[in-house]
Amino acid sequence: MKTLLTLWLAFFAVSLQAQDQQAQIAAKAGAISAKLIEWRRYLHEHPELSNREVQTAAYVAAHLKKLGIEVQTGVAKTGVVGLLKGGKPGPVVALRADMDGLPVKERVDLPFKSQVTAEYLGQTVPVMHACGHDSHVAILMATAEVLASMKKDISGTVKFIFQPAEEGPPGDEEGGAPLMVKEGVMDNPKVDAVFGLHINSAIEAGSIRYRQGAMMASSDWFTIAVKGKQAHGSTPWNSVDPIVTGAQIVEGLQTIVSRQSNIVDAPVVITVGKFHSGVRSNxxxxxxxxxxxxxxxxxxxxxxVHQRIRKTAVKIAEAAGAEAVVSIDKKTLVTFNDSALVQKMVPSLQKAAGAGKTAVMNWVTGAEDFSFYGTKAPAFFFYLGGMPKGNDPKKAPGHHTPDFYIDDSELYVGVKAFCNLVFDFAELSAK
Known part of the structure; x- marks a missing residue:
């Protein structure tokens, strides 16, 4: 009887400690919300392109150093990595935010609207945080401040990864998550689990969406060079027309999706975004x-699909008497959420947003280079809503557009989510 009473008291003490911890996280995340919004709006007004996030990196590094966090700069060109060692032994948990903006001209009339221009591939272009990376950085900065204030209660180590070039490095440069991984960000100390989030303009602010297994698509880029025979426009019979052949290839590629791929298993998208040919109408x-x-x-x-694209292009070209050369460049892997990790950590997200505002989402055909971290440790990536309440998701301005807009009033939910994940993963790892 005494043994059972001792066990019950121990369980009750642990339960009270967990409740107190959750209350602390909620209170601290709420208290830092105003600063979080201020940081996000500053970053929104001062965006930088991929591999050029110099001022953003300096802003982040100064903040982490002020918190007493060990800081490494210049990772994967402009990346920043912070290391917070807790007061107790435990696992290493990585949290990631991406920092880069896009060559997009902002059309939304905001007090903190971007007026920035920069050089991109030899051209002067407008720059905008048209995908919400400014909110990711601000959320992780706030998370670092909250966790630093709870350092003695943390079991293990937290690694804060501020990553450049998620949108892809310019030209032939290396960058993004592949270069971060290549330079050892998931080692020294070795990461046991990695978490990331992405704001979404079509999900209500403060809500969380997730999926186990494949969540976001791989992204591959292809080029098809079609070589024919030049002729005068008035005598097409003397030509092997690469434009007509190319048009037939475009149509043929769509039958890979509509007639050859079992899209019941998983979606497939093939999009031809550029078609260049000719200099004169005749x-x-x-x-x-x-x-x-x-x-x-x-x-x-x-x-x-890669094999089918090559075969389709080559055979259509051959039938026309032309030649097709296909090149496929693998850019981003499938963003895959470790099923066991997701099942364990969903309660952490529910504590942050509320069980009624945390739900499973459909596949997304957009891509994320967060996928590369998942090759080194179990990974869990999720969406945080940023759509003003009461708005129609179908009318929400899309990411990567001039009208992209988010309601930043509930970004602190992302802070709660990250903090809960850190504490809960350590607790579950100890069992």
Whole structure:
């Protein structure tokens, strides 16, 4: 009887401690909300392009150093990594935010609207945080401040990853998560689990959406060079027309999706985004160049689609007497959420947003280079809503557009989520 009473008292003490911890997190996240919004709006007004996040990195590094967090700069060109060692032994948990903006001109009339321009591939372009990375940085800065204030209660180590170039490095440069991983961000100390979030303009502010297994698509880029025979536009029979052949290839690629792929297993997208050919209206040119993207949510389907694209382009070209050369560049892996990790950590998200505001989402054909961290440790990536309450998701301005907009009043929910994940993962790892 005494043993049972002792066990019950121990369980009750642990339960009270967990409740107190959760209350502390909620209170601290609420208290830092005003600063979080201030940081986010400053970053929104001062965006920087991929691999050029110099001032953003300095802003982040100064904040982390002020908190007494060990800081490493210049990782993967402009990345910042912070290391917070807790007061107790335990696992290493990584939290990631991406920092780069996009070459987009902002159209939303805000007091903190971006007026920034920068050089991109030899051109002067407007720059905007048109995908919400400013909110990701601010959320992780706030998370670092909250966790630093609870350092003695943390079991293990927290690694804060502020990553450049998620949107892709310019030209032939290396960058983004692949370079972060290559330079050892998931080692020294070795990460046991990695978490990340992405704001979403079509999900109500303060809500969380997640999915176990494949969540976001791989992103591959392709080029198809079609070589024909040049002739005068008035005598097409003397030509091998690469434009007509290219158009037939575009149509043929769509049958891979509509007639050859089992989309019951997982979605497939093939989009031709560029078609270049010719210099004059009365000349049938010698060459045409097609460029596009492939999105898949299954690695086996990814390889199968690649083979079908090559075969389709080459055979259509051969039938026309032309030649097609296909090149496929794998850019981003499938963002895959470790099923066991998701099942364990969903309660942490529910504590942050509320069980009624935390739900499973559908697949997304957009891509995220967060996927590369998942090759080194169990990973869990989720969405945080940023749509003003009462708005229609179907009318929400899309990401990567001039009208992109988020309600930043409930970004603190992301802070609560990250903090709960850190504490809960350590507790579950100890069992």
């Amino acid at each position: 000349i049938i040119p010698e060459e045409a160049l097609l460029e596009g993207t492939i999105r898949t949510l299954d690695s086996r389907m990814q390889e199968d």
